Amino acid sequence: MVEEGPSYVLKMVALGDGAVGKTSCIMRYTENSFGESYKATIGTNIAVKNVEIELHPGELSRAQIVLWDLAGQPTYKDLRSRYMVGAAIAFIVYDVTRPPTFLNVADWYDNFITVSPDAVVILVANKVDREDRLVPQEAGEMFSRWRKIDYIETSAKTGENVEMMFTKCVEIAIRNEEDRLG
Ligand SMILES: Nc1nc2c(ncn2[C@@H]2O[C@H](COP(=O)(O)OP(=O)(O)OP(=O)(O)O)[C@@H](O)[C@H]2O)c(=O)[nH]1
Ligand SMILES: [Mg+2]
DSSP states (O other): EEEEEEEEEEEEEEETTSSSSSHHHHHHHHHHHHOOOOOOOOOEEEEEEEEEEEETTTEEEEEEEEEEEOOSSSGHHHHHHHHHHSSSSSEEEEEETTTTHHHHHHHHHHHHHHHHHTTTEEEEEEOOOOOTTOHHHHHHHHHHHHHHHEEEOOOOOTTTTTHHHHHHHHHHHHHHHHHHHO
């Protein structure tokens, strides 16, 4: 018998430079779809995903994940810090074929952690399906060890690790919430 556990509403924000694949990861996760053509996100889009997670054997927790997809283009900088407020989770994405998007990860991280210091953060190396990869795995692992955050390699195109990335963050965020509530 699986019993009904508590339910949670978690705000999750997508961070990272323009065209790294934030919207694509969200689309893969929420609709299991992918598009090759690039349409820059204008301002913010919000998507919702309901999940059920068996964190403790025999007890099903429900979570509604409210995904805030923020535009990565620099013009939206002011808007973004306001949108980061109250996030339980952030995923910071870079494009492994474009080193500058990796070099900006530290800025994304610092800006976010100032606004939401207790949130769960995961670093996402996206587009690992591409043959022209330039940012090695070691670079992402270095950042992850330095800032003590999780690191995962994904492809929104093939779907590799995308669901796992979201599930992992949600599980950690729920555990944190449980600890906080006692
Ligand atoms: N090969 C490959 N292409 C990808 C992948 N993820 C995204 N893309 C492509 O990269 C481009 C940008 O993807 P988006 O998801 O729109 O990027 P974004 O980070 O939301 O960009 P902004 O909304 O401008 O901040 C699109 O052309 C996608 O098809 C991936 O894993 N592999
Ligand atoms: Mg987008």
